[in-house]
Amino acid sequence: MTQASPSITLQINGQPCTVAADATLLQAIRSAGLQVPTLCHLDGLTPVGACRLCLVDLEGHPKLEPACVTTAAEGMVVHTHTPELESYRRMAVELFFAEGNHVCAFCVANGACELQDVAVEVGMDHSRFPYQYPKRHVDASHALFGLDHHRCILCTRCVRMCDEIEGAHVWDVGYRGSACSIIAGLDQPWGEVEACTSCGKCVDACPTGALFRKQDATAEKQPHPERAQQLAEARTDRRWHNQ
Amino acid sequence: MKAAISWRCCDATSCRAAGAAALRHSLVAQHGAERVKSVGCLRLCGQGPLAAADHEDGRVELFGGVAAERQLDPQHPFFTLQRSVVLERCGLVDPGCLEDALAQGAYAALAVCRQLAPKAVVEELERSGLRGRGGAGYPTGRKWQLVAAQPGSSKVVVCNADEGDPGAFMDRAVLEGDPHRLLEGMAIAAHAVGANEGYIYVRAEYPLAIERLRGAIAAAEARGLLAGFAMQLRIGAGAYVCGEETALLHSIEGGRGTPRPRPPYPAVSGLWGLPTLINNVETFAAVPAILRQGGAWYGAMGTATSKGTKVFALSGAITHTGLIEVEMGTSLRTIVETMGGGVPANPNGSLGVVKAVQTGGPSGGCVPAALLDTPVDYEGLQALGSIMGSGGMVVIDESLAMPELARYFMGFCVAESCGKCLPCRAGTVQLEQLLDRFVERRATGADLVQLEQLCGMVKATSLCGLGQSAPNPVLSTLRFFRAEYEAAIAGAGP
Ligand SMILES: Cc1cc2nc3c(=O)[nH]c(=O)nc-3n(C[C@H](O)[C@H](O)[C@H](O)COP(=O)(O)O)c2cc1C
Ligand code: SF4
Ligand code: SF4
Ligand code: SF4
Ligand code: FES
Ligand code: FES
Numbered sequence: 104m105t106q107a108s109p110s111i112t113l114q115i116n117g118q119p120c121t122v123a124a125d126a127t128l129l130q131a132i133r134s135a136g137l138q139v140p141t142l143c144h145l146d147g148l149t150p151v152g153a154c155r156l157c158l159v160d161l162e163g164h165p166k167l168e169p170a171c172v173t174t175a176a177e178g179m180v181v182h183t184h185t186p187e188l189e190s191y192r193r194m195a196v197e198l199f200f201a202e203g204n205h206v207c208a209f210c211v212a213n214g215a216c217e218l219q220d221v222a223v224e225v226g227m228d229h230s231r232f233p234y235q236y237p238k239r240h241v242d243a244s245h246a247l248f249g250l251d252h253h254r255c256i257l258c259t260r261c262v263r264m265c266d267e268i269e270g271a272h273v274w275d276v277g278y279r280g281s282a283c284s285i286i287a288g289l290d291q292p293w294g295e296v297e298a299c300t301s302c303g304k305c306v307d308a309c310p311t312g313a314l315f316r317k318q319d320a321t322a323e324k325q326p327h328p329e330r331a332q333q334l335a336e337a338r339t340d341r342r343w344h345n346q
Numbered sequence: 347m348k349a350a351i352s353w354r355c356c357d358a359t360s361c362r363a364a365g366a367a368a369l370r371h372s373l374v375a376q377h378g379a380e381r382v383k384s385v386g387c388l389r390l391c392g393q394g395p396l397a398a399a400d401h402e403d404g405r406v407e408l409f410g411g412v413a414a415e416r417q418l419d420p421q422h423p424f425f426t427l428q429r430s431v432v433l434e435r436c437g438l439v440d441p442g443c444l445e446d447a448l449a450q451g452a453y454a455a456l457a458v459c460r461q462l463a464p465k466a467v468v469e470e471l472e473r474s475g476l477r478g479r480g481g482a483g484y485p486t487g488r489k490w491q492l493v494a495a496q497p498g499s500s501k502v503v504v505c506n507a508d509e510g511d512p513g514a515f516m517d518r519a520v521l522e523g524d525p526h527r528l529l530e531g532m533a534i535a536a537h538a539v540g541a542n543e544g545y546i547y548v549r550a551e552y553p554l555a556i557e558r559l560r561g562a563i564a565a566a567e568a569r570g571l572l573a574g575f576a577m578q579l580r581i582g583a584g585a586y587v588c589g590e591e592t593a594l595l596h597s598i599e600g601g602r603g604t605p606r607p608r609p610p611y612p613a614v615s616g617l618w619g620l621p622t623l624i625n626n627v628e629t630f631a632a633v634p635a636i637l638r639q640g641g642a643w644y645g646a647m648g649t650a651t652s653k654g655t656k657v658f659a660l661s662g663a664i665t666h667t668g669l670i671e672v673e674m675g676t677s678l679r680t681i682v683e684t685m686g687g688g689v690p691a692n693p694n695g696s697l698g699v700v701k702a703v704q705t706g707g708p709s710g711g712c713v714p715a716a717l718l719d720t721p722v723d724y725e726g727l728q729a730l731g732s733i734m735g736s737g738g739m740v741v742i743d744e745s746l747a748m749p750e751l752a753r754y755f756m757g758f759c760v761a762e763s764c765g766k767c768l769p770c771r772a773g774t775v776q777l778e779q780l781l782d783r784f785v786e787r788r789a790t791g792a793d794l795v796q797l798e799q800l801c802g803m804v805k806a807t808s809l810c811g812l813g814q815s816a817p818n819p820v821l822s823t824l825r826f827f828r829a830e831y832e833a834a835i836a837g838a839g840p
Contacts, residue, residue, distance in 0.1 A: 152607040153767045155807045167806055172607045187806075194803045198772040231796060232776045257765065276602065276765070279585065281775050283765030 113179040128170035129157060132183060139183045140192060140221045142199075142310055143258040144171040147331030148267055154258060156192055156221065159183050167191075189225065196222050197230040202281065204236060204253035205311075211324040212312030218256060239284070244294030248306055248316055252284055255313040260331075261285060261305035268334050273299045285313075304330065350399035350407065353377060354437065357384035358391075358522045359554055360515070365412040366395035372413070373397060383446075386436040386523015389425065392667030393418060398437070424666045424685045429647070431655045432631045433671045436523030441558050444565040447526040453571050455634040456530050459537055467538040468494055471633070473641025475653030479516075480506055480589075480626030481709065481735050481811075483652075483724045489623065492613040493539040496621035501541035503532050503575075504617060504624040506594060507548040507555070510586035511707030512758060513738035516657040517627035519669050521548070521555035524631070525562035529572065531630030534637060536575045539623050544577045547594050549584040556581060586708075586762035590810050591624050593764065604764045605810035626736070628657055648674030652723035656737060663689045663698065663743035672722075678703055679718040682741055689743045702742045702826070706735025708755045708762075709815035711822025712742070731822045733815075748823040748830045749784035756781055759816040770813025773804040777820065784834040791835055798824065 109124040113131060120135040127150070132139050143154040152169040159170050162180035167188070170181075182188070199205075199218060207213045239252035262274040262285065273296050277286035288296035306314045307327035315324055337343065355370045373382045388396040393410035396418075400406055408418040430436075440446045447453075459467050472487030493501060505528060509517040520528060532544050548556055559579055566572050580598050582588045588603040595617050597603035616622025632654060636644045645653045652674040658681065661667050665687030672681065682688065682703055689698025702712040705722075711732035713720060720726050727734050742751065756778045765771045780797045783789040801817035808814045824831060 151766075152809060155767055155769055155809065158807055169607060190799075191803045191807050194800065195768055195807065198768055198776065201776070202768075202772040232800075233779070235775065256768075257771070276604075278765070279587075280760060280763040280765045281771055283771065 111175060111177040113175055113177065113181060115181045116183055122175055124175075126175045128159060128168070128173045128175050128179075128181060131175045132159075132170055132181070137183060138224075139170055140224050141171060142217060142221060142256060143260065145260050145264070145308060145328055145331050147333070147335035148260065148263040148308075151259060151263070154195070154256070156195055158188060158191065160185050160188060193225045193227055194231075196225050196227045197232050199256055200227075200230050201232040201234050202237070203256065204234075204239075209321060210254065210312040211315040211319045211321060212254075212326070213322040215322070215324055215326045216312060217310035217326070217328070235281075237281075242287070242293050243317075244292035245299070245301070246294060246317075247301055248293070248303065248314060250285065250287075250293060250314050251312065253313075254311045255285055256311055257283055257285070258310060259285075260308040260310065261314055264304045264308035264331055268331055269300065269302050269304050271298045271300055271302075274305060304334075307331075350377075351381070351402050352400050353382045354385045354388070354398040354400065355382055356386070356388045356394060356396040356437070357441075358387040359518060359552075360387070360391040361394035361396055362554070364394035368412050369395045369397055369414060383440050384442065385438060386441050387433075387519040387669050388437045389428070389433075389670065390418060390666060390668040422666075424668070424670070424687070427676070427680065427685050428671050429655050429673050430671050431635050431644075431647075432520065432527075432628055432657055433523070433669070434635065435527065436519060439524060441523055441525055442561055444526065444562070444569065447524070451638070452526045452634075453530050453566075455637040456533050456537075456571070459534050459637055464494060464538045464540060467534065467637065470637055470641045471538070474636045474644040475641075475648075476629065476632055476636060476644065477652065477724065478626055479628035479632070479656065479736065481706070481733070483734065486625065486629055489613060489625070490535065490538050492611075493541075493621050493623040496614060498621060499540070500543075500620050501539055502617045502620050502622045503536045503539065503541045503544045504595070504598070504612075504622055505532055505544070505546040505627060505630055506589060506591065506624055507546055507552075507627045508582055508584075508586075508589035508594060509549065509552075509627070509736065510584070510589050510762070511709075511736055511738050512755075513659060513661050513704075513707060513740045514736050515659045516669065516737045518552055518555055519657070520627050520631045521552065522558055525555075525558045526566065527631045527634060528559075528627055529562055529566050529577065531633035532577070533572055533575050534633050535623055535625070535630065539621075541623065542575060544575055545580050545598055545617070546577070547580045547582055547588070547598060549582050549588075551584045585764070586758070587764040587810070587812050590812060593810070594624070595622065604766045605812075607809060628737070649721060649723045649726075651725050652734075656722070656734070658722075658737045658739045660686050660739050660741070662704070662740035663700075663745075664741040665690045674723045675721040675726075677719050677721050678713060681722065681739065682718060686741065689741065699744050700741060701744050701746070702748075704732075704740040704742060704751065704819070705738070706733035706818070707738045708758050709733060709811065709818055710735045710738075711818050712748070712751070712826060714826040731818070731825050733818070747785070748827040749781055749834060752820045752823045753778060753781035753785050755819040756816065759812065763812060763816075764810075767809035767813060769804045770808040770810075770816060773800055773808075774813070774816050776800060777804065777817065781820070784831055787834045789831070789834050794831060794835060797831075 150171040152172040157170040158167040160182040287293040410416040477483040612622040
């Protein structure tokens with residue numbers, strides 16, 4: 104028997120929904136069988152509210168709030184797909200495509216990329232914003248893995264995965280604004296960072312083709328977004344404790 | 347003419363840059379070191395370096411220029427319309443001398459407060475109606491009340507002295523001119539909310555402010571004035587976003603200065619997860635006067651919703667550049683035309699014309715000349731799509747085109763975005779490029795549509811105030827100067 108935790112009831116897109124009192128709006132939305140796009144969120148990692156795709160409209164609330172970091176509350180009236188939200192989301196996805204170099208036809212993650220999925224979900228067929236074609240670099244210094252910064256969307260899932268789950272904290276974010284990039288160690292080549300255990304968790308967490316296994320060719324990358332949650336749960340349940 | 351009994355020499359950043367050291371030297375040579383004292387900003391920074399001569403009969407003479415060759419008029423409205431509360435001792439006391447500050451009333455309010463119940467102190471603040479001077483204008487008393495109500499015996503008071511807005515130097519003037527006032531305000535706050543630790547977060551670009559604060563903290567501690575309240579200075583590298591409260595707290599903790607979603611608000615969970623009171627320099631600096639003279643006294647100044655006085659940094663195309671403190675509700679016209687002397691005459695002798703006043707820095711907007719009678723308070727400016735912000739006021743004349751002004755501020759946001767959230771990181775870049783097209787007169791009608799849509803998106807979806815307000819200068823210039831954008835489109839046509 105699970106412990107009876109206090110629950111609350113809210114309304115999402117006109118549909119009543121009962122969840123645990125400490126649930127986030129994202130959990131509530133999913134438990135109601137509904138969907139809202141996400142990129143920076145990964146179950147099992149601390150949410151950061153950075154990609155802004157999961158923004159929802161709360162009645163009587165002046166600002167849009169990210170579902171992944173907002174706690175559900177009794178009586179909330181939530182809308183996940185107003186015309187305004189849909190238009191903002193589409194613009195956001197266009198901005199993601201315009202700020203990096205996302206040439207899907209030549210990407211390891213083609214067909215298994217969350218950025219692609221989100222683009223399909225919001226109905227983006229082209230970008231209204233001119234592509235920036237940033238000149239970034241590819242870090243191939245690691246024996247097993249590579250990082251193509253052109254495809255990085257700065258979701259920081261790799262950063263949190265390595266820090267919170269693997270405990271190595273190899274990754275961080277360096278610089279600011281559009282010059283932001285994921286850095287390894289003290290902005291060293293990844294392969295030179297001794298803290299890296301080569302566990303591959305960051306690669307599993309990456310939603311795009313930015314982090315990849317060297318043996319993967321075009322469209323061969325297998326995504327494993329579920330690993331963070333599996334590991335986090337196994338740890339809280341002490342699944343490997345004294346077995 | 348009877349010789350002055352003593353001289354006050356401005357030794358603040360702007361006057362230092364204009365040659366304050368040389369002026370001081372010559373005054374010391376003429377009158378002796380004991381008759382010349384260093385003080386903080388004397389307000390009319392544009393005429394610096396400034397020196398004031400105090401006469402026995404109370405008369406004050408004012409001089410500008412390295413050789414004190416320009417006699418200025420202390421009876422000019424620039425000075426007479428000021429109402430000094432926050433700056434009451436700035437320009438009078440020697441910021442490096444605790445004795446001088448004590449002689450002029452510093453720490454008196456703190457001594458009285460410590461005899462009062464914390465609740466009474468918070469109530470006095472609430473009575474004053476003071477609102478945060480860092481930009482958002484949140485009621486200070488309510489914020490103190492929130493922190494005071496948090497459980498636990500470990501709480502923190504933080505002073506936001508990051509002041510990153512272009513055109514703003516109000517906080518710097520307080521830090522450089524009367525640092526003890528800030529310490530006193532913070533110590534009162536600590537007593538009121540039950541905090542035992544304090545941090546002042548200053549940007550490294552303010553070396554003189556840092557030096558004065560260091561000296562002031564050491565002197566006040568040596569005297570036991572801050573007993574029970576441990577004060578520390580934290581130097582930030584100087585990123586605009588580090589002024590955002592949650593980013594500032596991350597930075598103090600030694601992390602990357604990036605904002606996080608609120609709630610939780612710092613009042614509940616701030617520095618190291620402790621309940622944290624964070625206020626702006628000017629907000630804390632108003633506190634000693636409020637407690638000395640009463641919340642009702644302070645609340646009697648200003649307008650219905652915006653009480654007290656506000657310090658503004660006047661700059662741009664204006665005759666008298668400098669620092670002013672006026673009652674809330676003073677009209678922009680009084681500030682710009684009467685006090686600031688309007689736009690200087692053109693070289694050909696024709697009178698300069700005010701086109702607009704930019705308030706609130708990169709988060710703010712432009713008030714067109716036709717609306718100069720607007721009273722300056724939180725609501726008045728907001729109704730016009732601008733904001734009070736922290737108090738930068740840049741006067742714009744006919745020589746500047748509005749898309750260019752908008753592009754300048756957008757460029758600032760592009761450079762200062764922390765990069766954490768997509769709309770701000772990538773959206774401001776696209777906005778700047780769109781504005782380029784208007785400035786270079788190669789925009790199309792579709793660009794104007796795109797500009798407005800993207801402004802709406804960045805404003806509504808960014809994580810923190812930087813991105814949420816980055817489109818404001820564009821939206822506000824579009825509101826009042828749309829014709830300039832439309833002309834840029836016409837210019838691109840065949
Ligand atoms: C991008 C950004 C920059 C800011 N910079 C400053 C600053 O330099 N100084 C300041 O006092 N407040 C700044 N603020 C506002 C603070 O986050 C906060 O609201 C303020 O320090 C609270 O103090 P107050 O209540 O006394 O105004 C900034 C906010 C944002 C979003
Ligand atoms: S492989 Fe493992 S240890 Fe190395 S960076 Fe990735 S998550 Fe961190
Ligand atoms: S490398 Fe991948 S996981 Fe890491 S921030 Fe970039 S897109 Fe996200
Ligand atoms: S709005 Fe800009 S400054 Fe604020 S969190 Fe987002 S990227 Fe950073
Ligand atoms: S998933 Fe919520 S902001 Fe990215
Ligand atoms: S800095 Fe000297 S008058 Fe303002």
